[in-house]
Amino acid sequence: MRRFSLPWPSTPRTETALPNAGESSAPKNALPNGHQSASGTASQFAELFQGLPIACFSFNAQGRILDWNPAAEALYGWSARDIKTKTLWQSLARPEDNNPLRQQLLRVFTGDSLSVEEQQFLCADGTTITVSTNTFPLHDAYDNIVSGLTACVDMSGRKKAEERLERHAFHDRLTGLPDRTLFLESVEAALRKSRQKEGHEFAVLLLNLDRFKVANESLGHGAGDQVLISTARKLEACVAPGDVVARLGGDEFALLLERINNDEEAIQTAERIQKRLSLPITANRQEIFISVSIGIVTARIGHTRAEEVLRDAHSAMDRAKASGKARYEIFDKGMTSRVGSSLQMEADLRRALGRFELRLDYQPIVSLSTGIIDGFECLIRWHHPTRGLVSPGQFIPIAEETGLIIPIGFWALKEACSQLAKWQSGNRPRALPLTVAVNISPKQFVQPNFVEQIKQIIKRSGADPSYLKLEITESAIMDNTEAAIEMVTQLKASGIKICLDDFGTGYSSLSYLHRFPFNVLKIDQSFVSHMDSDAKNEEIVRTIIALGHNLNMDIVAEGVERSTHLAQLRALKCHYGQGYFFAGGMDARNAQELVTANPQW
Ligand code: C2E
Numbered sequence: 383m384r385r386f387s388l389p390w391p392s393t394p395r396t397e398t399a400l401p402n403a404g405e406s407s408a409p410k411n412a413l414p415n416g417h418q419s420a421s422g423t424a425s426q427f428a429e430l431f432q433g434l435p436i437a438c439f440s441f442n443a444q445g446r447i448l449d450w451n452p453a454a455e456a457l458y459g460w461s462a463r464d465i466k467t468k469t470l471w472q473s474l475a476r477p478e479d480n481n482p483l484r485q486q487l488l489r490v491f492t493g494d495s496l497s498v499e500e501q502q503f504l505c506a507d508g509t510t511i512t513v514s515t516n517t518f519p520l521h522d523a524y525d526n527i528v529s530g531l532t533a534c535v536d537m538s539g540r541k542k543a544e545e546r547l548e549r550h551a552f553h554d555r556l557t558g559l560p561d562r563t564l565f566l567e568s569v570e571a572a573l574r575k576s577r578q579k580e581g582h583e584f585a586v587l588l589l590n591l592d593r594f595k596v597a598n599e600s601l602g603h604g605a606g607d608q609v610l611i612s613t614a615r616k617l618e619a620c621v622a623p624g625d626v627v628a629r630l631g632g633d634e635f636a637l638l639l640e641r642i643n644n645d646e647e648a649i650q651t652a653e654r655i656q657k658r659l660s661l662p663i664t665a666n667r668q669e670i671f672i673s674v675s676i677g678i679v680t681a682r683i684g685h686t687r688a689e690e691v692l693r694d695a696h697s698a699m700d701r702a703k704a705s706g707k708a709r710y711e712i713f714d715k716g717m718t719s720r721v722g723s724s725l726q727m728e729a730d731l732r733r734a735l736g737r738f739e740l741r742l743d744y745q746p747i748v749s750l751s752t753g754i755i756d757g758f759e760c761l762i763r764w765h766h767p768t769r770g771l772v773s774p775g776q777f778i779p780i781a782e783e784t785g786l787i788i789p790i791g792f793w794a795l796k797e798a799c800s801q802l803a804k805w806q807s808g809n810r811p812r813a814l815p816l817t818v819a820v821n822i823s824p825k826q827f828v829q830p831n832f833v834e835q836i837k838q839i840i841k842r843s844g845a846d847p848s849y850l851k852l853e854i855t856e857s858a859i860m861d862n863t864e865a866a867i868e869m870v871t872q873l874k875a876s877g878i879k880i881c882l883d884d885f886g887t888g889y890s891s892l893s894y895l896h897r898f899p900f901n902v903l904k905i906d907q908s909f910v911s912h913m914d915s916d917a918k919n920e921e922i923v924r925t926i927i928a929l930g931h932n933l934n935m936d937i938v939a940e941g942v943e944r945s946t947h948l949a950q951l952r953a954l955k956c957h958y959g960q961g962y963f964f965a966g967g968m969d970a971r972n973a974q975e976l977v978t979a980n981p982q983w
């Protein structure tokens with residue numbers, strides 16, 4: 383407790399009865415009833431009282447204010463003349479404080495000194511101010527308690543500073559959202575409530591922005607910050623009052639939804655969030671598209687600690703990411719064993735190469751000007767001995783996480799080059815040369831000797847590199863732009879063509895495109911396969927094709943599924959098409975037969 387000493391010693395109490403204190407008869411500025419301080423005369427004391435920088439007032443047993451110094455006048459806004467016509471409860475006390483204040487007064491008049499750390503008083507303008515008060519009994523020359531004296535220190539500044547400090551300590555500075563510690567406390571409280579009150583449900587949603595790192599590094603941290611702030615505000619708008627939105631760090635946010643009745647309501651919130659976050663954010667004069675992967679945990683699981691809730695929300699979120707991002711997953715107890723099963727998949731994948739379980743499928747890419755096959759994209763397939771065909775969407779993320787993508791990627795490249803060499807030699811299915819495109823993972827692309835290794839593989843295969851294409855995605859080039867430009871330039875110098883895959887799904891597609899010497903732009907299938915039903919998608923496809931023409935790049939539209947797509951793409955002068963409308967992936971033998979049959983669309 384903070385105490386400050388006034389310039390007079392406290393006089394020992396000699397009376398216990400409440401004195402019959404009357405109205406002040408002392409001259410102006412003097413303390414009432416002939417009070418005599420031990421350290422000087424009444425007038426000296428009055429002078430000191432008036433000059434004190436601390437707001438002070440004295441009052442009698444009826445609560446009437448007797449003395450009021452200029453510091454009090456400045457603090458509360460009451461003039462000495464006005465306040466002296468009133469009692470404490472007519473001026474400073476809030477109606478609800480009348481009784482406690484009367485009790486305080488009684489104690490002073492029985493000789494007690496009181497300190498109140500935080501007391502609310504009313505100002506003349508009706509506002510409330512927080513003060514810390516020290517109240518003492520004042521004695522006359524005969525040691526009778528004649529009045530009480532209160533000294534007040536304005537605490538509103540300190541209170542604000544404390545609030546600021548508290549916010550600072552437990553809130554994220556960028557977004558102003560509660561931080562991890564505060565979030566865990568809220569979850570802890572929700573767990574307590576659900577234990578105490580049957581049927582008290584809650585849900586925790588853990589969110590991670592997909593590919594935020596790419597936006598942050600390509601557009602600059604200022605734009606990245608704007609994305610985080612905008613995401614924070616959007617999340618707040620998606621929840622009910624009383625729910626908690628927190629930033630756990632980086633691009634990870636968490637929500638605590640209280641008043642949830644069933645899983646369905648948590649799912650609805652997750653869907654609302656995904657919809658709202660899918661609207662573009664403008665930062666650095668560019669539109670940035672954000673998607674989010676969400677892990678959901680509900681109170682039903684019966685956790686005992688907040689950390690466990692977060693851990694399981696993490697597992698669910700990881701799963702949402704692994705199954706293609708921009709999704710949500712609800713945690714169930716089986717997920718722990720499924721996490722185990724991805725470990726099993728990793729072990730199986732390590733053996734897959736040696737056991738020849740991996741194959742390449744070839745999907746035709748058709749020239750839209752001639753209508754005939756230009757070449758193929760190689761798509762990896764895993765023929766698992768017990769699981770059957772495992773899609774690359776399931777195992778490529780695991781291969782990337784574990785680093786297995788490096789040997790797997792080089793295997794695919796060797797396989798594709800040897801097929802290309804066959805199609806370029808005596809085994810030619812037609813006179814016109816074919817192209818072969820190979821997908822390169824970002825993890826492979828950042829290998830220090832990547833260019834050298836590629837060149838060696840091509841050399842050993844005997845293939846003519848001018849018909850080899852490497853497909854890379856934006857994430858491969860975003861992390862280290864300058865080095866990536868250098869690599870693309872070197873690869874191109876050896877005759878290889880470089881394609882930018884899944885174009886349109888990244889954040890910053892247009893800003894860097896002119897800096898990269900790509901040969902080919904592949905429009906992501908999500909735009910193409912909906913271009914006949916959604917005018918916005920058609921507009922995007924149209925813009926990308928125009929851009930490709932301007933930058934002198936070939937355009938491949940992926941996801942051509944219907945004849946209407948083909949007609950639209952032809953009208954837009956798109957160079958190439960790929961999709962189920964022409965054919966899906968097939969093994970090398972079928973691909974070769976297809977070329978020999980020479981279909982024309
Ligand atoms: P991607 O590079 O975008 O490959 C195209 C994907 O679209 C393939 O899926 C293909 O089967 C599918 N697709 C083809 N036509 C259509 C269509 O008309 N409509 C729709 N909706 N989809 C179509 P797939 O084979 O499941 O491959 C998925 C992804 O796995 C590929 O996407 C690529 O990112 C990755 N991948 C495949 N093979 C390799 C590889 O050898 N190395 C690496 N690093 N990644 C690979």
Ligand code: CA
Nearest residue numbers: 759821853883
């Ligand atoms: Ca591809």
Ligand code: CA
Nearest residue numbers: 883884904940
């Ligand atoms: Ca693609």
